[in-house]
Amino acid sequence: MDAPPADRRIPLRAGAALLAALALVLTGCSSSGGGSADAGRTVVPTLDAEDDNPQPAENVKDGGEFRPPLQQWITQWNPYQVDGTYGDAVEIMGYVEAKIFRSDAKGVFHPVPEYLISARVTSTAPQTVTYKLNPKAHWSDGKPIGYQDFKAVWQASNGKDPAYNPADSSGYEQISSVEQGADPTEVKVVFAEPYADWQNLFNPLLPASGLATPDAFNQSWVEKIPVWGGPFKPGVLDKTAQTITLVPNPDWWGPKPKLDRITYRVLATPAITQAFLNNEVDFASAGTAAAYGQLKEAKDGVIRTGTPWDEVHISFGGNGPLAEQPVRQALGRALDRAALIKIANQGVPVQFKPLGNHLFMTNQTGYQDNSGSWATFDPAAAKQLLEQAGWRDGGNGVRTKGGVPLDLHYVVSDGSAQTQLDLAAAVQAMLQQIGVKLTVDKVASKEYFTKYINQGRFDLASWRNTGSFPLSKGVANFRAPQGDNVFGNFSKLSTPEIDTLLRKAAGTIDPVEAAKLYNQADAKIWELGHTVELYQRPSIVAVRKGLANYGAGSLADTDITKVGWQK
Known part of the structure; x- marks a missing residue:
């Protein structure tokens, strides 16, 4: 819920979705708070950290309720279905279904x-x-x-x-x-x-x-979880109250979960910080200046940080003027990424790292910056690309071609944090300098993905992709659509060369050779003008004191049976 409106997905791996919209950190019993050995409330976050307060089972209480927030109601629960990749849903399904591997x-x-x-x-x-x-x-x-x-x-x-x-x-x-x-x-x-x-x-x-x-695949998991096989099972899915509960599976054959209830509550992004301060939820993102400023001194709260696979980007659509590659390339040259990152980083005591790769995070082996000139701030070069593509100065500050103005729309959720709105306004001002009219459209948060992003109804939009590990899980975001199925490639922009490189990389057993192929594909993705990566987003979260075995992590998956309140 930080700079971008939400994370789109935790692709299926030994633990993600498309992290949750709120990094979905499980925080223990809501009424607890004593007996904690957590660090003090004003911990200064550090990058490349992992902090989940690891505790052996004997140090964790039996029972307790965990109350995490959700950014939207979950409609499709099948994580293999194209509409079922919302982060919270995939994370929850890892608790109620058969999670056969953990990383x-x-x-x-x-x-x-x-x-x-x-x-x-x-x-x-x-x-x-x-x-x-x-x-x-x-x-x-x-x-x-x-x-x-x-x-x-x-x-x-x-x-x-x-x-x-x-x-x-x-x-x-x-x-x-x-x-x-x-x-x-x-x-x-x-x-x-x-x-x-x-x-x-x-x-x-x-x-x-x-x-x-x-x-069965497309419909039987809509609004329900018909069969389960994990340590937890679905309790009540109350759409009217916008709450979802999980309870321990009485037929579970493994170690008994420590928690005796998990209650999810749907809240608009701006309301989550206050809900944490009011002791109504047990977890909140602290990745913006406003949120961090309030949450760092929260009663019975502690700040934890980590570096998961988590990126923030601006995606370009593939319709209208943006069907032209030079126009998309021009937009990439017109965006001052350093300035945009500074907006997102304002007031947060962790430096967000610029990201030069669509597939690797900066702390992954094989990472290299392939952005080249495609993401180098150069308004003059951007104007030249538009001129060469036939978009001329219309005399009123907006370029035209064939009588059609270069008029684009940036779609944001009406539940976005102020940081995200500030970022959109900055993008609007930057594109105005090269003759692009950009209108910022606020849409209902509950429809942001389902009616806009998933349907490709945007010219520009920003969201997070989380948990795209191992590398093959990022392939869906850039592969060619098949018929009506766009996988995770909502702009529908692709090339046969990118497809071939990604497929070959995923089939290469040698990790060094695979990294070379992934990086070749990434360079082509930059050239395509598909997505402008902004930064790798560290996990900066506030959790209720006493939470054990969950917090801000890196590439590790959670063993939900061990999560609970420290004695």
């Missing part, structure tokens, strides 16, 4: 023992992955978790049947078969083409009963 702070994947006894590559010609399932693992309808669930995810997500609307077919389209192994607890997945990030697939795993037909 640690270094981004290394580990099988979750409640679901997997082992998972490994058992052949390289062709690449074959053998999963050995925990025989205790089962769904809420009593069915054991088995190969049919893996097969249903693959068939719905591989892009071969247009009746399914998958969020991302990366990895699944490389699979040639999913079959039972030596017994019902063994699954064999064979790849027609190598796929490096295989541990990212089937995670969280969903039951075949909810995926087996296009209607």
Whole structure:
């Protein structure tokens, strides 16, 4: 909820969505606050940190309620469906469904023992992955978790049947078969083409009963979670009250969760800070000057920071004048990124790092700045690009071509923090200097993604992409649409060369060679004029004192069973 209106997604990995709109930090029992060993309230954040107050189980109380905020009501709960990638929803589904892998702070994947006894590559010609399932693992309808669930995810997500609307077919389209192994607890997945990030697939795993037909895949998870298989289960989804509760799954075969209730409440972005101060929610983002200024001294609160995969950008649409690549390139040259970052960074004691890559964060191995001249502030060069594209000075400060003015619209949520509105106003002033009229349109926060971003109804817009780790999870944001399915590429801008490079990178096992290919693709994405990256966004959050095993992290996933209140 900081500079951008929300994060769009935590792509499916061993833990994200498309982080939540609020980084979805789980904070423990709302009535607690004593007995905390957390740091003082005025902790000064540092970059590249991870702070989740790690505590052994014996130091965490049994019971307690956690009250996180949500930025919007969740309609589509299927994280494999194109409309189901909203960050909070994907995070929650990792708590109520079969999260088969978790990554640690270094981004290394580990099988979750409640679901997997082992998972490994058992052949390289062709690449074959053998999963050995925990025989205790089962769904809420009593069915054991088995190969049919893996097969249903693959068939719905591989892009071969247009009746399914998958969020991302990366990895699944490389699979040639999913079959039972030596017994019902063994699954064999064979790849027609190598796929490096295989541990990212089937995670969280969903039951075949909810995926087996296009209607089930697209519709049976709307406004409900019909079957579950995680440590928590859905309680009450109250659309009228705009609250969602999770409670421990009584049939869970693993360690009992510490919390006995998680209650989510939908709040407009500006209201979340005050709700935290009023002890109405237990977590709030502190990534803007206004929020940090109020939250750093909050009673029973503590500031925590980390560096997750989290970026803020400005995306360009692909319609009207922006269908012309030189126009998009001109906009990139007209934006003073340093000035925009300064607006977002104002009053926050962590320096936001400029980001020169669409796929790597600055603290990831393989990162390099590929922005070149495409994001170098040069209004004169921007004007020249527009002139060459036939956009002439109209005499009133607005360029025209064929009698059509260069009139664009920047879409923002009406629930945006003031920082985001200030950023939009600055962009408006910068583009005016090169003869572009830019109107800032406020739209209803609950419709921002569903009716505007997801539908490509914008010329300019800013949001966050979070959790795009491993690297293959960023592919959906830049791949070519297939029919009506745009995956995560809402501007619909792409090229065959970018597609080929991204596909080849995802299939390259050697991480050094894969990084080279990803960086080649990234350079082409900059040249395309698809998105202007602004900065890597550190996680700066306020949590209620005493929260254990959750806070501001990096690449690590949360074990929700360990989250609770410190004794």
